[in-house]
Each structure stands twice: as structure tokens, then as C-alpha cells.
Amino acid sequence: MSFFNIQALAYLDCGPINLQIEASEIIGLNGSSGSGKSRLLRSLADLDEHTGNVSLQSVDQHSTKAHIWRSKVALLSAETYWWLDTVDAHFKNYPIEQAAELGFVSDVSAWQVSRLSSGEKQRLGLLRLLENNPDVLLLDEPTANLDPENAQLFEDFVTNYIYKRSACAIWVSHDVEQLKRISQRQYKMQNGQLVSEVKGN
Amino acid sequence: MFIKLTTVDLSLAAILVVLLGVLSAYMKLGIAKQLYIAALRTTVQLLLIGLVLKNIFESTQPLFVLLICLVMISVAGWEILSRQKRKLKGWWGFGVSAGSLFVSSFSITVLCLFSVIQADPWYSPQYAIPLLGMLLGNTMTGIALGMDRLTQTAWQQRPVIEQRLMLGESADKAISDIRSEAMRAGMIPIINSMAAAGLVSLPGMMTGQILAGAEPVEAVKYQILIMFMISAGTGFGVISVLWLISKRLFDDRERLCFKRLLKQSGN
Numbered sequence: 001m002s003f004f005n006i007q008a009l010a011y012l013d014c015g016p017i018n019l020q021i022e023a024s025e026i027i028g029l030n031g032s033s034g035s036g037k038s039r040l041l042r043s044l045a046d047l048d049e050h051t052g053n054v055s056l057q058s059v060d061q062h063s064t065k066a067h068i069w070r071s072k073v074a075l076l077s078a079e080t081y082w083w084l085d086t087v088d089a090h091f092k093n094y095p096i097e098q099a100a101e102l103g104f105v106s107d108v109s110a111w112q113v114s115r116l117s118s119g120e121k122q123r124l125g126l127l128r129l130l131e132n133n134p135d136v137l138l139l140d141e142p143t144a145n146l147d148p149e150n151a152q153l154f155e156d157f158v159t160n161y162i163y164k165r166s167a168c169a170i171w172v173s174h175d176v177e178q179l180k181r182i183s184q185r186q187y188k189m190q191n192g193q194l195v196s197e198v199k200g201n
Numbered sequence: 202m203f204i205k206l207t208t209v210d211l212s213l214a215a216i217l218v219v220l221l222g223v224l225s226a227y228m229k230l231g232i233a234k235q236l237y238i239a240a241l242r243t244t245v246q247l248l249l250i251g252l253v254l255k256n257i258f259e260s261t262q263p264l265f266v267l268l269i270c271l272v273m274i275s276v277a278g279w280e281i282l283s284r285q286k287r288k289l290k291g292w293w294g295f296g297v298s299a300g301s302l303f304v305s306s307f308s309i310t311v312l313c314l315f316s317v318i319q320a321d322p323w324y325s326p327q328y329a330i331p332l333l334g335m336l337l338g339n340t341m342t343g344i345a346l347g348m349d350r351l352t353q354t355a356w357q358q359r360p361v362i363e364q365r366l367m368l369g370e371s372a373d374k375a376i377s378d379i380r381s382e383a384m385r386a387g388m389i390p391i392i393n394s395m396a397a398a399g400l401v402s403l404p405g406m407m408t409g410q411i412l413a414g415a416e417p418v419e420a421v422k423y424q425i426l427i428m429f430m431i432s433a434g435t436g437f438g439v440i441s442v443l444w445l446i447s448k449r450l451f452d453d454r455e456r457l458c459f460k461r462l463l464k465q466s467g468n
Contacts, residue, residue, distance in 0.1 A: 045367060046454055066455035071369025081364035083378070132369050 001058050004073075004136050004168050009052035011043045012036070014192035016052060021136075023166040026159065028179030028197075030172070031189030037172045038078065040189070041138040044170070045075040056135060074134035078141045080125030082113035087124060092131055099127060103153045119145040123154060130161065137162070137169040143178070155182050215240070258327040266326050270310075270333055274302050277337045284345040287352040287462045289449055294463075297445045301344060305438035306336040309430050317426065335406065335427055336434050339391060343435035344442050347387025351443055352462060354379045355450055362457055372455040376447050387439035391432045398428065 002020035009017040014036040021027055031037050043050035046066055054061040054073075061069055088094040088109035096107065102123045108116070116124065122145055129137075137158065143151040159182055162169050173179055179186050186197040218240050222233040257269065278299025288294040310333045314320065320328045355362065358379060365375035398404055407424035411417050452458045 047363060047366060047456055049456070062454075067366070067369050067371040070367060074369070075367045077364070077367065079360070081361045083358075083361045083364070129368065 001055075003057060005053070005055045005058075006044070007053040007055075009040075009043060009050055009054060011039055011048055011050035014039065014189075015050075017194055019187075019194060021168045021170070023168055024163050025185075026162055026169045026171055026183040028171050028173065028183030028186040029189060029194075030174055030176060030179060030186070030197075035189040036192055037189050038140050041075055041077075041140055041170065041172065044136075044138055045070050045073050047075065071132040072134055073136040073138065074129045074132060075138040076122075076125055076129050076140060076142055078144065079118075080121045080128075082116070082121065085112060087111050087113060087116070090124075090128055095127055095131075098130070098157075099124075101153065102127065102157055103150045117145070119147070119150065122146065123150070126154070126158070133165070135165070135167045137167060137171075139169060139171045141172055141174065143173070143175075151178070158182070257330065260326055261322065263322070263324050266324050266329055269326070269330060270307065273330075273333060273337055274299055274307060277302050277306075277341045281341055281345040281348065283465070285349050285352065285465060287356060287464050289446065290461055290463045293449060293461070297442055297449075298344060298348070301438045301441040301445070302337060302340060304441055305434040305436075306333060306340050309434045309437075310336055313426070313430055332427075332430075336430055339431040340434040340438045342390055343387040344438045346390070347383045347439040348442050348446060350386040351379060351383035351446055352450075354382060355447075355457075356459065356462070359457060359459070366455060366457075372451040373447070375455075376450065380443050380447055383443055384439055387443075388432075388436060391428075391435045395428050395432060398424070404428075 003023040003025075004021040006017060006019040006021075009015050017040065019027070029037055029040075039048060042048040044054055046054075046061055046069055056064075056069075056072060061073075064072075082090060084090055086109075090113075091109075094109040096109070099108070104120075104123070108120065108124070122142055126142065139158070142158075143154050146154060155178070158169065158171075161167065171179065171183055176186075187194045188197050189195075218236065222236050225231070225236070226233045260266065278295055281298040281302075282288050282294050285294070289297060310329065313332065314323050314329055318328055318332075355376060362375050362379075366372070394402065394404075404424050404427075406427060407420045410420035410423065449461055450458060
């Protein structure tokens with residue numbers, strides 16, 4: 001049994017989708033807008049209704065309480081939301097060192113959230129998500145609003161986390177070169193199905 | 202001494218309501234139709250109840266009193282529902298609002314009649330019906346406000362709620378801020394009227410009793426009793442409504458379930 005196992009997953013007009021992901025593995029996923037990539041990630045995090053089986057380390061999604069499942073199978077949506085006044089109010093412990101690794105030169109923890117750019121929100125959104133120490137990361141176009149330098153830092157940071165924790169990830173992006181860089185296997189979402197793109201090396 | 206109101210007196214007041222409606226239509230605030238319907242209803246309903254109230258108060262049939270109470274609760278429940286921009290679909294909407302009125306207003310009225318007022322018999326309609334009526338009238342407002350605030354805010358803040366779910370928060374936690382905001386919205390009217398009583402406003406029931414010749418201190422005691430009952434009734438009512446609706450807004454996998462809400466036009 002694989003680390004993260006997706007069996008006959010179907011939602012709306014997509015599926016059935018089967019995918020086995022091993023620990024320390026990153027899966028790259030692209031596909032045209034509206035092809036159901038985000039919906040796939042939402043179904044895996046159990047935020048949308050779906051059929052089929054998803055299991056993490058042989059524990060079935062539906063035998064775990066939904067909020068506990070979501071803290072282990074963590075979704076970073078394309079847009080993150082910040083509902084409290086300051087940045088650090090959204091954290092249990094604001095991780096200064098990790099923030100520096102992601103390219104934050106100044107301390108943004110006391111900032112008003114209205115001051116954050118969308119790129120800053122994406123990076124801080126990742127840090128906030130990682131406080132739960134998730135085993136599966138579902139990343140929905142996480143570097144879409146980042147400049148190349150910060151995108152590089154983001155890639156390094158995520159791959160590092162995945163290897164160190166023996167976690168796994170599904171990384172959705174329109175940047176095929178990026179997916180080749182960071183993932184072992186690439187898929188394309190086409191007509192509601194996963195199509196294997198290139199064999200891993 | 203009792204100054205009788207003439208038709209002209211009432212017409213003067215009615216003109217003010219009409220003017221308000223005209224102004225609201227001019228400013229496109231969209232409240233004119235509802236306002237006119239409510240004004241018409243208050244006229245017709247009060248005239249009708251004025252004609253039969255004496256007969257009702259003379260009845261000593263417990264079943265008859267109960268029946269009237271149930272009608273009052275149902276109407277109040279229905280009114281709460283029709284003030285909602287988004288209500289729960291099917292029987293849930295009515296069930297939640299009427300159920301919470303029953304739990305809060307009805308049970309508090311019964312408790313008060315039984316243990317505090319102790320009329321003979323305890324269900325004497327001349328105490329039971331006005332008491333329940335005052336309670337329902339006030340808790341109804343609180344519940345309608347709290348309910349509307351909860352469903353509307355949840356609807357508007359869907360992305361925030363889902364973001365909090367993605368971060369592994371339970372459904373209960375993810376909606377907790379919105380729920381306490383709705384609780385505040387529902388409680389503001391009664392907190393206001395308790396804080397202002399005697400300084401800004403002279404509550405109608407108390408004033409009426411004093412004008413009718415009752416001892417002021419006795420009238421005040423009644424008013425305090427009513428105020429406490431109303432705040433307790435509103436508080437328990439709003440809490441139960443918010444709890445039920447916020448449960449109903451999520452499915453068994455703690456996902457937002459807005460398909461259980463129905464948008465109503467004309468609100």
C-alpha cells in the first residue's frame with residue numbers, strides 16, 4: 001500500500017482517478033484552466049463532495065474526522081485568506097527562521113494583513129499551513145504571484161520539507177519547466193482524467 | 202382622564218409613514234412596500250384583536266389558551282423566517298425559528314406564570330397572553346436579527362470559513378467568530394432597552410399601569426420582571442437558533458453546505 005492512495009476518485013464530471021504517491025514524492029500536475037485541478041485538490045482535502053477512496057498511510061479518509069484529515073492533508077489554495085488584523089495573529093508561533101528561508105528580509109509578523117501583497121500572502125500561507133506538520137501538501141499554483149527568485153526559494157523550501165518529513169505533495173502549476181524541476185512524475189488533467197506526461201528520471 | 206384619539210389624529214401619524222415610504226422609494230432603499238404592508242397589518246390586526254380581546258380574557262378553558270399561544274408562536278416563527286434574506290430550506294427554517302421561540306419564550310412564560318405571578322388559575326389568559334405576547338414580540342426581533350446576521354455573514358465570508366477549514370479547524374471553530382457577531386446583533390436591542398429604561402425610555406407597559414392608577418413601585422416591579430424575562434428569552438432563543446443553524450450549515454464532513462439555504466427575494 002502506498003503512502004498516499006487515491007482510488008476511483010470521482011467528483012462532478014471528473015474521474016475516476018487513480019493515483020499512488022510514495023513518501024518523499026512530489027507529483028506535478030498541469031492542465032488548462034477549468035479542467036478540474038483545483039477541484040481535485042479540494043476533494044482530496046475533503047472540502048468538496050466526491051466518491052471513491054482516499055487513504056493516507058492506510059487510514060481511510062472517512063474513518064478520520066474531517067478537520068483532522070485536513071490538518072494532515074493540507075491544501076494551499078491559489079488565493080489565501082487572512083481574517084484577523086495582523087499576520088502573527090494567524091499563527092500559533094510565527095516562524096521567523098522559516099520566513100527568512102522563504103525570502104522575508106524584514107519581520108512581517110506585526111504587519112497589518114491589508115499590507116500584504118498576493119505573493120507575500122502565498123508564502124505566508126504556506127508557513128501557516130505547515131504549523132500543522134501535514135503529511136500531504138496540495139499546492140494550487142503556489143508560485144503564480146512570485147518573482148523567479150522567490151519562486152526558486154519557495155521550490156527549495158517545499159522540496160526540503162517533503163524530504164525531511166517524508167511527506168508527499170501534489171503541485172499544480174501551469175509552468176511545465178517548474179514541474180519538471182521539482183516533481184518526479186508529471187500528469188496532465190484532460191477530460192476529467194489524469195494523463196501521464198513524462199516518465200520520471 | 203382619558204383623551205380619545207380621533208380619526209384625524211391617526212391620519213396625521215399615518216401621513217408620516219406614507220412620507221417615509223415615498224422618501225424610501227425616491228432614494229431606492231426598497232423598504233416602502235414592506236413598510237406599507239406592515240403598517241396595514243398592524244392596523245387591521247390590532248382592530249380585530251381589540252374587538253375580541255375581552256372575550257378571550259374571560260375564557261377559562263386551558264386548551265383554548267394553549268391553542269392561542271400556539272398560534273402566536275407559529276405566527277412569530279413565520280415572521281422571523283420572512284425577515285431572512287437567506288433561510289434554511291424546507292421545514293428546517295420554520296422548525297428552527299418556531300422551535301427556539303417555543304423553548305425560550307413559551308417555557309419562560311409558563312415558568313413565570315407558575316412560580317412568580319401565581320394567578321388563579323395559573324394559565325389565566327389575561328396574564329398568560331399579554332405576557333407571552335410581550336416576550337414573543339421582543340425575542341422575535343432578536344432571533345430574526347441574529348439569524349439573518351449569521352446566514353448573511355457566513356455567505357459573504359465563505360472563503361474565510363473554507364480557509365479556516367483548510368487549516369484544520371473544526372466546523373464549530375471556523376464559524377465561531379461569525380456566530381458571536383450574530384449573537385451580539387441579536388442581543389443589542391434588548392441590551393439597549395434595559396440600559397436606557399427609566400433614563401431614556403419609559404417602558405410602555407409600566408407607564409400604562411401607572412396611568413391606569415397602579416402604584417408606581419408595583420408597576421416598576423412588573424416592568425423589571427418583564428425586562429429580565431425578555432433578555433433571558435432573547436438570549437436563550439438566539440443561542441439555540443445560532444447553534445442549530447451553524448450545525449446545519451455544515452455537512453457530516455464539516456464542509457460548508459450552502460445548498461441548504463434558500464435565497465428569498467423582497468428582503
